[in-house]
Amino acid sequence: MKFFVPATKNPEEAEKVHGILRKSMLKHRYETTDLRIYSITFDDNGFSLTETVGKPSETSGETIVAIFQSGDLYLICTNNRGVLRGMPMIAGEWAVTNVELFEAEA
Numbered sequence: 001m002k003f004f005v006p007a008t009k010n011p012e013e014a015e016k017v018h019g020i021l022r023k024s025m026l027k028h029r030y031e032t033t034d035l036r037i038y039s040i041t042f043d044d045n046g047f048s049l050t051e052t053v054g055k056p057s058e059t060s061g062e063t064i065v066a067i068f069q070s071g072d073l074y075l076i077c078t079n080n081r082g083v084l085r086g087m088p089m090i091a092g093e094w095a096v097t098n099v100e101l102f103e104a105e106a
Helices: 011-028
Strands: 037-044 047-052 066-070 073-077 089-092 096-101
Touching: 011 066, 037 066, 037 073, 037 089, 047 096
Parallel strands: none
Antiparallel strands: 037 047, 037 096, 066 073, 073 089
């Protein structure tokens, strides 16, 4: 999948918004990696969940806007969880069974 951020109009705007979101994770004390994560699958209380950018969250129903890695945590952002307000949803690396990255730029 080519890199995008939901609700942006073009690749340049997606880059800008992604950068702003990444910097905003610092206010929660999360330093994030450069990875551009499209989707993660993880175990949560015995259930396998997949959260994918641009699709509704399996837990909250809100559209996933971005997914970041910070140390051994994955930060799953929706408008109400990490973008406009609140903390992102968190999945521990120990529970993650699959990570799918966006395609590398040519």
